[in-house]
Amino acid sequence: MHLGMGLYRHMLHRSNYQFVRQCGATHVVVHLVDYFAGSSQQQRSDQPLGNLQGWGFTKGDETIWEYDSICAIKKQINDAGLIWEAIENFDPAHWSDILLDGPRKEQQVERIKKIIRSIGKAGIPIIGYNFSLAGVAGRSKGQYARGEAISVGMDGTIDQTPIPTGMVWNMQYEENPEEGFIPWITHQELWRRFAWFLEQVLPVAEEAGVKLAAHPDDPPVPYMRDTPRLVYQPYMYQQLLDLHKSNHNVLEYCLGSLAEMTEGDIYQSTQQYAQQQKIGYVHFRNVKGKVPNYREVFIDEGDIDMFRILRILKNNGYNGVLIPDHTPQMSCDAPWHAGMAYTAGYMKAAMALL
Numbered sequence: 001m002h003l004g005m006g007l008y009r010h011m012l013h014r015s016n017y018q019f020v021r022q023c024g025a026t027h028v029v030v031h032l033v034d035y036f037a038g039s040s041q042q043q044r045s046d047q048p049l050g051n052l053q054g055w056g057f058t059k060g061d062e063t064i065w066e067y068d069s070i071c072a073i074k075k076q077i078n079d080a081g082l083i084w085e086a087i088e089n090f091d092p093a094h095w096s097d098i099l100l101d102g103p104r105k106e107q108q109v110e111r112i113k114k115i116i117r118s119i120g121k122a123g124i125p126i127i128g129y130n131f132s133l134a135g136v137a138g139r140s141k142g143q144y145a146r147g148e149a150i151s152v153g154m155d156g157t158i159d160q161t162p163i164p165t166g167m168v169w170n171m172q173y174e175e176n177p178e179e180g181f182i183p184w185i186t187h188q189e190l191w192r193r194f195a196w197f198l199e200q201v202l203p204v205a206e207e208a209g210v211k212l213a214a215h216p217d218d219p220p221v222p223y224m225r226d227t228p229r230l231v232y233q234p235y236m237y238q239q240l241l242d243l244h245k246s247n248h249n250v251l252e253y254c255l256g257s258l259a260e261m262t263e264g265d266i267y268q269s270t271q272q273y274a275q276q277q278k279i280g281y282v283h284f285r286n287v288k289g290k291v292p293n294y295r296e297v298f299i300d301e302g303d304i305d306m307f308r309i310l311r312i313l314k315n316n317g318y319n320g321v322l323i324p325d326h327t328p329q330m331s332c333d334a335p336w337h338a339g340m341a342y343t344a345g346y347m348k349a350a351m352a353l354l
């Protein structure tokens with residue numbers, strides 16, 4: 001098992017690579033789309049549009065996803081002594097019509113295939129994704145973790161305000177969208193769209209040597225912002241795997257999201273998926289409670305026995321990467337870095353004790 005760390009695009013600088021190594025991590029997972037993750041604490045002032053909702057605006061940057069750009073980033077990462085394990089998430093603008101079953105879906109899926117081929121050619125083994133219309137949404141923020149540390153959670157209510165046209169995955173992708181909201185659909189329709197997507201891209205992923213790793217819904221509720229969710233109970237991960245039996249159809253195994261689910265048992269689930277060798281990489285974080293009442297907390301204060309999880313992974317021969325995922329912000333000049341360093345240190349010690 002290897003310790004990794006997730007970096008957002010704006011963080012791809014030498015000092016952050018050094019930080020990752022200083023934490024004892026060997027691998028990185030890179031988000032090429034820069035959105036405002038609650039835990040990243042990077043507030044940008046250069047938003048291209050006013051009155052933005054969610055995480056901001058994306059035009060679907062074409063250049064960063066080109067093979068040459070990916071190789072240039074990979075070289076920086078390798079030169080810093082690190083290994084690029086995975087890219088996390090597609091750009092919402094690249095697959096908006098795949099998610100929404102819009103008229104450009106055929107064109108978009110070709111673009112996604114091209115991206116997967118480039119990733120494979122560059123030697124990055126995994127792309128993580130979350131097939132979701134609402135994306136990560138509907139959470140509140142507060143002093144939820146130990147020592148009044150700021151983190152996110154749900155306070156008993158589920159946001160069902162519909163998603164405006166021109167927005168998907170919590171990001172706006174059209175500058176001047178038509179008035180209105182995206183149409184209401186059933187879970188069955190969402191699975192139909194997902195099955196189409198997987199059928200299209202999985203053969204390309206296999207050929208390119210890239211694993212497609214699915215993140216469960218965050219937060220895992222049946223509906224969020226009036227849209228159905230795909231994987232909001234642990235057994236739904238099995239349905240996703242069974243849809244296409246392939247070594248390249250794997251999981252971006254998020255312990256926090258799984259623990260927030262109302263059914264199942266996190267240890268049994270981990271055993272079930274690790275045993276099948278279906279874990280692409282692990283989001284290692286802890287929570288207290290379940291939807292719609294939970295809080296993201298420090299790695300050592302939540303409901304999950306993280307040591308027990310590591311033992312299950314080890315016993316099943318898991319040899320992939322674990323990254324801290326989100327963490328509460330620590331009160332200092334570098335809240336994100338401090339939270340990550342704290343978690344990484346804990347993980348290093350826990351892994352050494354296995």
Ligand SMILES: [Mn+2]
Binds near residue numbers: 325
């Ligand atoms: Mn996660």
